[in-house]
Amino acid sequence: MMAKLFRAVIMGPPGSGKGTISERIAQSFGLKHLSSGDFLRENIAANTEAGVLAKTYIERGLMVPDHVMTRLLLPRLEEMTRHSWLMDGFPCTLTQAKALNSTCDLDLVISLNIPYETLKDRLSDRWIHPASGRVYNMGFNPPRVQGRDDLSGEPLIQHDNDQPEALVARLRHYKDVAKPVIDLYKSKGILHTFSGTETDKIWPYINSLLSTKIPSRPETDTQHIPLP
Numbered sequence: 346m347m348a349k350l351f352r353a354v355i356m357g358p359p360g361s362g363k364g365t366i367s368e369r370i371a372q373s374f375g376l377k378h379l380s381s382g383d384f385l386r387e388n389i390a391a392n393t394e395a396g397v398l399a400k401t402y403i404e405r406g407l408m409v410p411d412h413v414m415t416r417l418l419l420p421r422l423e424e425m426t427r428h429s430w431l432m433d434g435f436p437c438t439l440t441q442a443k444a445l446n447s448t449c450d451l452d453l454v455i456s457l458n459i460p461y462e463t464l465k466d467r468l469s470d471r472w473i474h475p476a477s478g479r480v481y482n483m484g485f486n487p488p489r490v491q492g493r494d495d496l497s498g499e500p501l502i503q504h505d506n507d508q509p510e511a512l513v514a515r516l517r518h519y520k521d522v523a524k525p526v527i528d529l530y531k532s533k534g535i536l537h538t539f540s541g542t543e544t545d546k547i548w549p550y551i552n553s554l555l556s557t558k559i560p561s562r563p564e565t566d567t568q569h570i571p572l573p
C-alpha cells in the first residue's frame with residue numbers, strides 16, 4: 346500500500362499517444378486511468394443532462410465548454426479519495442487547470458511533444474471502438490481481426506476529424522489552449538516533457554521517471570477503469 350496517493354495528468358496534441366501511454370502507466374503502476382473522452386461517452390450513453398449537452402458539441406467536432414467539463418469531472422475526482430489516478434484529456438484549458446488546482450494537488454504532469462508528420466500518419470490510421478473508446482492503429486497495434494474490436498467483435502470506425510484536413514486546425518487549437526496550461530505546470534515545477542516519434546522509445550523514460558516517484562505498485566487492480 347502506497348503511503349501517499351499519486352495524482353498525475355498527461356497532456357499532448359491529438360495522436361500524441363496519451364491513451365496508449367496511459368494504459369501502460371495504469372498497468373505498470375496501478376494508477377487508475379481516467380479519460381475525459383471516455384467519461385463524456387459514458388454520460389452520452391447514459392443520457393445524463395450533461396451528456397446530452399456535451400453531445401451537441403462533440404457531434405459538431407467542438408470542445409465541450411469549460412463549465413460543463415468542470416461540473417462533470419470535478420465531483421468525480423473528489424470522490425476518488427482512496428485512489429491514485431492519471432487523468433488523460435483534462436485539463437485542456439487554463440480555466441480547467443485552475444479549477445482542477447482548487448480541487449487537488451497534482452504530483453506530476455507528463456507532456457508529450459510529437460512532430461506533426463508523426464501525428465498525421467498515426468491519426469489517419471487510427472481506428473476506434475466507439476462504445477469503449479479502445480484505440481487501434483493498423484501498423485502499431487492492429488486488432489486481431491481486421492476492422493473488429495478485440496473484445497466485443499463490434500466494428501471499428503475512423504473519426505473524420507482524425508483525417509489530415511481537420512488535423513491542422515485541431516493542432517493549432519491545441520497549441521493555443523495548451524500553452525498557458527503547460528506554462529502553469531512548468532511554473533509549479535511538476536512538468537515533464539517527452540519528445541520523440543515512437544511510443545516504444547519514449548515509454549522507458551516515462552517508466553523510469555515514474556519508478557522514482559512511485560516506489561511500489563499501489564493497487565492490484567490494473568484495469569482501465571472509466572470514471573463512475
Ligand SMILES: Nc1ncnc2c1ncn2[C@H]1C[C@H](O)[C@@H](COP(=O)(O)OP(=O)(O)OP(=O)(O)O)O1
Nearest residue numbers: 358359360381382385403407408409414434435437
Ligand atoms: N477536457 C476537455 N475539454 C473540452 N472538451 C473535451 C475535453 N476532453 C474531451 N473533450 C471532448 C472533445 C472531443 O472531441 C471529445 C472526445 O474526446 P477524446 O476521446 O479525448 O477524443 P479526441 O479524439 O478529441 O482526443 P485525442 O485525439 O487527443 O485522443 O470530447
Ligand SMILES: Nc1nc2c(ncn2[C@@H]2O[C@H](COP(=O)(O)OP(=O)(O)O)[C@@H](O)[C@H]2O)c(=O)[nH]1
Nearest residue numbers: 360361362363364365467471481482485543544
Ligand atoms: N505507428 C505508431 N502508432 C502509434 C504509436 N503510439 C501510438 N500509436 C497509435 O497512434 C494513434 C494515437 O494514439 P493515442 O494513444 O490514441 O493518442 P491520443 O490521441 O494522444 O490519446 C493510435 O491509433 C495509437 O494506436 C507509435 O509509436 N507508432
